[in-house]
Amino acid sequence: MPNELSSIELCAGGGGQALGLERAGFGHHALVEIDDWSRASLRLNRPAWNVIDGAQADLTKFDARPYHGVDLVAGGVPCPPFSVAGKQLGPADERDLFPEAIRVVDEVRPKAVMLENVRGFLDAVFADYRHRLRDDLRKLGYTFADWHLYNASDFGVPQLRPRVVIVAIHERYADGFQWPTGTGERAATVGETLHDLMAARGWKGADAWRSRADEIAPTIVGGSKKHGGPDLGPTRARRAWASLGVNGSSIAETPPDPDFTGMPRLTVRMVARLQGFPDDWQFAGRKTAAYRQVGNAFPPPVAAAVAGRIKAAITARRLHAVA
16 A cells, blocks of 8 residues: 555454554554454454464563554553443453553554543543553653544444544654544434345345334444353343344344344344444354454444544654655
């Protein structure tokens, strides 16, 4: 890709952010991910990517010094420490990997940093934690270090999905960064988005279902290795899905049969489309493993929008220096 910049990605998962970075013009020098199935998915879709194996697939053991000087360090560090669905232990949670991300930034000294997490990261209880994180980044030379709450639907994703994006830009490039504002267009409804997939096996009720599923999707919940299976979340979430004519109790292997009656279930492919993945992006593993990758992903269109603004800030400075 012309004018491609370089990146490494931490906690890459099944590839949502990685795909967004690729669309924005970043090449992947390394992708760090501890989950075996997620690493398999990354290789399945992009065999040329450098997906880290062995002990260093664990971020706490990853040596980032060989990647010193890449343009961007990105990642989606685990969200359970800050999620309202969990205990919100923050730094007391063993899964809090923000300190490891800061260590990597220190070793790499990229031009920019991009990290994403759940909306709970902005809760008042974590105010001191956020400010320490900002201070740590500023001490490393990132004079712009801030966060922004986005809804994925602002970027055309047919799902609410609020996510916090943390961006830090080195002082040499900070003046050129602006947060993206979204597409300004209405996101498609669940029915509009999934009608062809629901009708793929000739289900006679697909048209009526499309009319009922006339809102964007609730936030998809992926769960963790310890908790959460192939379903669309707890009771409250399932009620929201039921209002759209979707049975959220489990994930289906296939679309409905021609004579199916009742509320259909979503397949992994349907959920992936609701997350903003293209239909040709594949997920390794059986239903539970694949669904967790999809449900925990950062929607590619949102990642691409933010990363695109980061690239613009870096390249604008480069062009100015050449001129």
